[in-house]
Amino acid sequence: MLFDTHVHLNVEQFDEDVEEVIERAKKAGVEWMNVIGFDRPTIRRAIELAETYEFIYATVGWHPVDAIDMTEEDLRWIEELASHPKVIALGEMGLDYHWDKSPADIQKEVFRKQIRLAQKVNLPIVIHDREAHEDVVAVLQEEQAEKTGGIMHCFGGDAEMAAKCLEMNFYISFGGPVTFKNAKLPKEVAAGVPMDRILIETDCPFLAPHPYRGKRNEPSYVTLIADKIAELKGMEPEAFYARTTANARRLFRLEDK
Structure with missing residues (x-):
């Protein structure tokens, strides 16, 4: 019983075989998936998938790399979609200083607008942070993001940053890098995150994840991530699966659905 909290089944890499990918995930024990839309085409596809499969949900928002392209009309559209019964969060939003398509000031403006929208519609937020740790934390603090809480997606910061995010009502989510042989930091951080605030x-x-590094990732591989963190925490895998799934369902308010 696993919940893959961040998938992009809505991108072209899955155009040819998305049904087979979903079936493999179900056979691997993935009970729920959250498809993240991050621009107009991927948001539309995320909604389509969520409407097609009972166990798939959608998150809608605007990626920081493309922040320069977002219009007020796009923001209004995201607000409209926030009331869709299968939309469980807003995002992924945040800051990305690796690519230079969108200037940092525009990224921050779009980030702040989406946080404020999430507070208005009362949904948690999914945070993208690449090479922007200090600024991401600063914006979240300044915008009082603890009012919504959410997920630090594919967390790449250190234990000190994780502690700040936990204080702001965020869950810490780990992906493939925690399985990489040379990835010491994510293993250390994952081992220290409280069990009631960790996601996969x-x-x-x-x-x-290892041993598929460099190949196309898919939801069935989430078991490899879960097993590695369970090992780091000295837990039985099944117990870890259950706890992280319960965490996700609590965050997304799916416990009664």
């Missing part, structure tokens, strides 16, 4: 994800088709 694949971020497929990206960041496939």
Whole structure:
């Protein structure tokens, strides 16, 4: 019983075989998936998938790399979609200083607008942070993001940053990098995150876990991530699966659904 909290089954890498990918995930024990839309085409596809499969939910928002493209009309559309019964969060939003398509000031403006929208519609947020740790934390603090809480997606910060995010009502989610042989930091951080605030994800088709590193990732591989963190915490895998699934369902308010 696993919940992959961050998948991109809505991108072109899955155009040819998404049904088979979903079936493999179900056979691997993945009971629920959260498809993340991050621009107009992927948001539309995320909604389509959520409407097609009972066990798939959608998150809608605007990626920081493309922040320069987001219009006020896009923001209004996201607000409309927030009331869809299968939309469980807003995002992924945040800051990405690895790519230079969108200037940092525009990224921050779009990030702040989406946090404020999430507070308005009362949904948690999914945070993308790449090479922008300090600024991401600062924006979250300044915008009082603890009012919504959410997920630090594919967390890449250190234990100190994790503690700040936990204080702000965020869950810490880990993906494929925690399985990489040379990835010391994510293992250390994952081992220290409280069990009631940890989540797992694949971020497929990206960041496939060992031994599939460099290949297309898919939701069935989330078991490899879960097993590694369970090992780090000295837990039985099944117990870890149950706890992380309960965490996700609590965050997304699915406990009664």
